[in-house]
Amino acid sequence: IEQELVSLDHDGDVILEINDIDSQEVLRVVVSTNVLRLSSPVFAGMFGSRFREGQNLHNEERGTVKLMDDNAFAMKPILEILHHHPPADIDPNKNAREIASIAIHCDKYDCRAALRPWTYYWFRDLGTGQRSPTELTLLLVAAYRFDEPRQFSVVSTMAVKYMPLEVLTNWEDDERLDHFPEVAAGTSEVELTNSPN
Numbered sequence: 001i002e003q004e005l006v007s008l009d010h011d012g013d014v015i016l017e018i019n020d021i022d023s024q025e026v027l028r029v030v031v032s033t034n035v036l037r038l039s040s041p042v043f044a045g046m047f048g049s050r051f052r053e054g055q056n057l058h059n060e061e062r063g064t065v066k067l068m069d070d071n072a073f074a075m076k077p078i079l080e081i082l083h084h085h086p087p088a089d090i091d092p093n094k095n096a097r098e099i100a101s102i103a104i105h106c107d108k109y110d111c112r113a114a115l116r117p118w119t120y121y122w123f124r125d126l127g128t129g130q131r132s133p134t135e136l137t138l139l140l141v142a143a144y145r146f147d148e149p150r151q152f153s154v155v156s157t158m159a160v161k162y163m164p165l166e167v168l169t170n171w172e173d174d175e176r177l178d179h180f181p182e183v184a185a186g187t188s189e190v191e192l193t194n195s196p197n
Helices: 033-039 041-046 052-057 072-082 096-109 112-123 133-145 149-162 165-169 175-179 182-186
Strands: 002-007 014-020 026-031 063-070
Touching: 014 072, 026 033, 026 072, 033 041, 033 072, 041 096, 063 072, 072 096, 072 112, 096 112, 096 133, 112 133, 112 149, 133 149
Parallel strands: 002 026, 014 063
Antiparallel strands: 014 026
C-alpha cells in the first residue's frame, strides 16, 4: 500500500521509499540529502560518491532510495525532526514501544545527537506512575539505544523496584534483549533466589 508523497523539503533532492517491515505500507518522503548527511554519518556515507545511492543522485533530477528493513512509523518522526518539522505523529505521551522503535532506528543511522532534545521530552515523565514489565524493558532498550546513561539509570532503578522476580530471572528469553549488547544482557541473570532476604 503506497502512501502519498510527503515533502519535508520543497527543494529536496531525493525520495526515500521506506518499505515498512511490520506492514504492507510504503512511506515515500522527499528529503534533503544535505540535511541527512549533516545529521548522520550513516546517511553521509550512503549519499557519498562511493555508494550506489550517492552515484545515482548525480544521474537523476530527484532519485529514489529504498530503505527495506526499517519501521516507516519510526523513521517518519526521525526524518521530520532532522528537517526541523514538528513531528506530526509524535505526542508527549508517546508509548514505550514507539520510543524504543525510534531509538533503535536513531542508533542504526547514528543520528542520536540530533534527536537528543526530543529524548529528554519523551523521558521527562518517567518517574511518575508504575510501569509494566514490558514497558520497562522497552524503555531500557530506548535509553540504551539513545545512549542516555541518566535515563537508563532511572529506568533500571524502576525495573529493580517493580519487575516481578520471574521476569528478571527469565529476562534472557525476551526477544527485546536482541537490542542490548551481549555483555549487558548477561548481567540480567541475577541470582535473586539465593538472596538472604
